[in-house]
Amino acid sequence: MPGIGQPGPGDVQCSRTGCTAAAVHAVNWRNPKIHGLERVKVWSACDEHVGYLAEFLRARDFPVVLTPAGETVDRVEQEAR
Numbered sequence: 001m002p003g004i005g006q007p008g009p010g011d012v013q014c015s016r017t018g019c020t021a022a023a024v025h026a027v028n029w030r031n032p033k034i035h036g037l038e039r040v041k042v043w044s045a046c047d048e049h050v051g052y053l054a055e056f057l058r059a060r061d062f063p064v065v066l067t068p069a070g071e072t073v074d075r076v077e078q079e080a081r
Contacts, residue, residue, distance in 0.1 A: 015053060
């Protein structure tokens with residue numbers, strides 16, 4: 001049986017290294033230097049790490065779209081600066 005903050009059966013775990021919390025956000029992104037608009041990569045994030053993961057990608061000029069976990073996007077376009 002999972003403990004508090006631990007993922008249960010079928011739950012997705014946060015993508016942040018060392019985090020075992022259940023993910024409640026999807027960090028949808030792409031590397032525009034090598035991927036077209038339709039290529040969407042997804043990292044899963046808990047409430048604590050969603051900002052960290054999104055900013056990690058934005059610092060590298062990767063466009064990011066945040067959605068609730070399990071919600072998919074068709075494309076990730078360049079973000080307005």
